[in-house]
Amino acid sequence: MRKRIYGIETEYGLLVKDSEFRYDPVEIANRIKNHVFSKGLGVLDLHYRANDEPPGNGGFLANGGRLYLDMGHLEYASPECCNLVDLITYNRAGDQLVQDALEELGWSDQVAIIKNNVDLETNATFGCHENYLVGRAFPFDERENLKILSAFLVTQQIFCGAGRIGGCNPHPFRDWDGVSVEVHEDDEPVDFQISQRADHIPNEFYRWVQYNRAIVNTRDEPLSDPSKYRRIHLLVGDSNMSEFATAMKMGTTTLMLDLLEQGFAKKEWILAESVATMRSISRDPEFKWEIILRDGNRSTALELQREILECAKAHLGGSNPETDWILENWESVLNDIPKGPTALIGRVDWATKYWMLSEFKKEENLDWHDAWLKSQDLEYHNLNQQSGLYWGLEETGDAFRKTTDPAIEHSKTRPPRGTRADGRGALIKALTGSHVGYLIDWIGFRLSKNEEPFLMLDPFISYKSEIHDYLKSMELLPQPEE
């Protein structure tokens, strides 16, 4: 399958700066979500989606995406996008929707929305999940292919990691239900590491998404026609602030999937021990990132990525402009990595953060584990553009842009073209303010006026004209103005 559909799910953290603030983080998340829907930007679920997803817990948005609460976190799932520019745009549109709500509620001085994946004081982590639609025939059940994908993902962190101060023991965890679990001192102290998630992934392959997370998540939940499609759902990557890093995370992974699907991926890339290597790469203070391959050969993460890139260039180059853009920028970032973190500012999150923190550490004569430096680490991910550190780079033109502010603004309320999100967006718009009962999911919907469900099993089809006709037959379309 040469065409792809991408999606990103983002779990946000909430920083309550004012200890006297009247709501706890879960209630704040709930009110931010409700505010978005109260503005008519989507429709809340009227039905249970799961035991922990009661009616009103979340809903679909007019842009085709979804906003909801998951395990106490505010979470946004982008609509299905058929190219990287749309994906980056809709990912940022979600960030903007929740930040707008926070500001409109008048809470932006007391609360900050943090787009990261770790609580630096405990072992809590939360995710950024990547979704790639592939054909059902994709060779995902072959263990050697999973190991190749694992080697790719473990080494990809050198340009996709978001970076963090310190580390944690991956085994103890702070229970999501609020039950306090003893947090052990880490036996391998680390000042700074390049990945936020590396310490939290104890398995190479597994289907769960919490606690026993894996480098390659093997859950088979296609959210489309299961006879035709499979959804590769990955949770090992960090949330990125940089548009370049997000595009490269999704773009290079989709090329890796192409190589696997077309049989060009090589077993020589398989690592001797993926989980430990992911952790050792992330924590290497000298950024040498040495690895041992399954065949006993020694290499580096950079060299392995170069080999995969060369294979992709040979077999996928010239396929289409987006593939060529990915290849060109993959090569560019790999060439710049040896020049040091400052050569990657505005493109690679960990390097940008490392530079910022190093400068501040020097300026204020701080230790890596000083609370002020950890606070700067968090501030890098603050969605508030007036204060968040990443936005300082955009302000000075030092951040790589893949989309534009007007496109992001547009995408808060309108769906992308080229996927079923387009039809879903039209449906949500028609339902907003109507009194018709509905049940909506990624794969279709049912309205109270009709017992028959409307299925949207093929994510490549917009279903827009069929949905238009369906809504028209139920007199659910807005009347044209006289």
Next chain:
Amino acid sequence: MDMNDPLRREEKKESAPDRTDSGPKSPDVTRPGRDNLLKRMKKVDPKQSEKYKQRTGQ
């Protein structure tokens, strides 16, 4: 073009080998925008990381 021409001096400078180069390293430069960034950083509450208490998610 004589030897005092600035373009020629620039050309000569670029072609000179760097005999002290011992491999990849970070360029020692102060980036534009650093001062504005430090201003942002100084406004950050030094204790905010201790207030960030999150539940484990997925």
